[in-house]
Amino acid sequence: RDSASQDINLNSNKGVAARTPAVEGEGLTEAEEELKAELTKVGEEIVTLHQVLAAKETHCGELKNRLGLSTPGTLSRSCHDVQVSNSYRQTKETLSQAGQKASAALSTMGSAISRKLGDNEELCNLQVV
Numbered sequence: 001r002d003s004a005s006q007d008i009n010l011n012s013n014k015g016v017a018a019r020t021p022a023v024e025g026e027g028l029t030e031a032e033e034e035l036k037a038e039l040t041k042v043g044e045e046i047v048t049l050h051q052v053l054a055a056k057e058t059h060c061g062e063l064k065n066r067l068g069l070s071t072p073g074t075l076s077r078s079c080h081d082v083q084v085s086n087s088y089r090q091t092k093e094t095l096s097q098a099g100q101k102a103s104a105a106l107s108t109m110g111s112a113i114s115r116k117l118g119d120n121e122e123l124c125n126l127q128v129v
Contacts, residue, residue: 028036064070082088
């Protein structure tokens with residue numbers, strides 16, 4: 001791929017309406033209207049910059065792969081991205097709770113077995129006498 005096809009038009013507004021919060025237009029002063037327009041413009045710029053950054057990071061990764069480069073920073077960032085994902089956090093929490101419940105159940109079962117063995121030992125001692 002050539003890098004020209006990777007570039008995103010900086011004036012692109014795709015997806016902005018869905019991501020920019022709507023502000024009621026009724027009863028706004030002229031200053032508020034100007035602020036609303038500026039807010040919309042800044043929101044559009046942020047979305048565009050995110051798109052450009054994502055495209056550049058993808059292109060950078062492709063170039064590194066073609067060169068056979070893999071940096072520890074890239075790998076640690078990938079691991080960090082996984083660890084901060086909602087799926088990872090939810091799975092970690094679920095497994096932690098399951099582990100705690102299993103531990104409690106095994107502890108209870110161990111105590112019950114110990115009591116039973118103690119009861120059986122007492123029974124054996126009573127019968128021997």
